[in-house]
Amino acid sequence: MKILLYFSLAFVLAKSGCTASNVDSNSTSKQEKTETSNSKVESVQIAFYNVENLFDTINEAGKNDGEYTPEGKKNWNSKKYKEKLEHLNQVITSIDSSGELLAIGVAEIENLGVLQDLINYSFMKERGFQIVHQESPDFRGIDVAFMYNANKMKITGSEWININLPEKGKTTREILRVDAELKSENITFYINHWPSRWGGQEKSNPKRIAAARALRKNIDKKWSDNPNEHIIIMGDLNDYPNNESVMTVLKADSTTSGALYNTTWQLHKEDNIGSHNYKGKWGMLDQIIVSNSFMPFVDSVYVFKKNWMCYQNKKGKWLPSRTHSGPKYYGGYSDHLPVIIKVEK
Numbered sequence: 001m002k003i004l005l006y007f008s009l010a011f012v013l014a015k016s017g018c019t020a021s022n023v024d025s026n027s028t029s030k031q032e033k034t035e036t037s038n039s040k041v042e043s044v045q046i047a048f049y050n051v052e053n054l055f056d057t058i059n060e061a062g063k064n065d066g067e068y069t070p071e072g073k074k075n076w077n078s079k080k081y082k083e084k085l086e087h088l089n090q091v092i093t094s095i096d097s098s099g100e101l102l103a104i105g106v107a108e109i110e111n112l113g114v115l116q117d118l119i120n121y122s123f124m125k126e127r128g129f130q131i132v133h134q135e136s137p138d139f140r141g142i143d144v145a146f147m148y149n150a151n152k153m154k155i156t157g158s159e160w161i162n163i164n165l166p167e168k169g170k171t172t173r174e175i176l177r178v179d180a181e182l183k184s185e186n187i188t189f190y191i192n193h194w195p196s197r198w199g200g201q202e203k204s205n206p207k208r209i210a211a212a213r214a215l216r217k218n219i220d221k222k223w224s225d226n227p228n229e230h231i232i233i234m235g236d237l238n239d240y241p242n243n244e245s246v247m248t249v250l251k252a253d254s255t256t257s258g259a260l261y262n263t264t265w266q267l268h269k270e271d272n273i274g275s276h277n278y279k280g281k282w283g284m285l286d287q288i289i290v291s292n293s294f295m296p297f298v299d300s301v302y303v304f305k306k307n308w309m310c311y312q313n314k315k316g317k318w319l320p321s322r323t324h325s326g327p328k329y330y331g332g333y334s335d336h337l338p339v340i341i342k343v344e345k
Helices: 027-036 076-096 112-120 201-225 244-249 265-269 292-297
Strands: 001-007 021-024 043-050 101-109 129-133 141-151 154-161 173-183 187-191 230-236 260-262 274-280 281-283 286-291 299-302 310-312 318-320 339-344
Touching: 027 173, 043 230, 043 286, 101 112, 101 187, 112 129, 112 141, 129 173, 129 299, 141 173, 141 187, 154 201, 154 260, 173 201, 173 281, 187 201, 201 230, 201 244, 230 292, 260 265, 260 292, 260 310, 265 299, 274 318, 286 292, 286 339, 292 299
Parallel strands: 001 141, 043 101, 187 230
Antiparallel strands: 001 043, 001 101, 021 299, 043 339, 101 141, 129 141, 154 173, 173 187, 230 286, 260 286, 274 281, 299 339, 310 318
């Protein structure tokens, strides 16, 4: 499975239930945009979404996807697959309620076919969205991908960055790099789904350190070739903004004075906001990080969260409604919530 990147624009501060939550970029950046722009400002949204195990029903050779078949332990069939596509389409369409979705990065998708099915189920087909994807070496058979409005943004190149894990014989998702051109600005997108915390945070930490090093190495090379290149990093990092992999290795911090700024830092500090909920605690595992050069274009960042994407637990808390928990089928949306930045260009 892989992570979906979504570019979105809804940004209403949550007061109750499941609604969108946002943080504005600093006022200086907004002033700079007003003073320096001589053309009409266009608002677009850029999103990331871990869609939680978007598998088709076919047992594909060489992939560990047997549980997502009619004969598998999850009893995954065409009816459930269609319902999953309809749910994801509902989320993406709601994010795009104002027609501003420019691109979306996704995680936990099985293959190109499920992405094509997802586009065919939504407005993205009529809008001319296209896909950047490649099969990854992940042992579970899940990938990351990038879907974008080809009528607004041009893709000039792409690369899949391998992560050398410290454990011999182990594989994980590659990092997808997409080079794009938007209104004469060059932007490089990185779509990530770093190794999970399976086995505990401390034990699994070296895997995410390896991912952060691979990403930072590629960014440094990119900047050595073009120091003015805008960078947008998105993904399910399976770490929080203040963890070693993000702050120390990747060098993405909470201040706009650094080369990389974590736009989701302020959301991370809030107790009742997050892209993921673990044992009743919210956290920002899913993040969007941008280069300092891109900050003047960032208007706001938010987590997209609605009642219909959630379930209410015994304590009255609204939590992400997932598709499965083990073999039990809940028929929900995803165990993650989309993260979105609104950009004015």
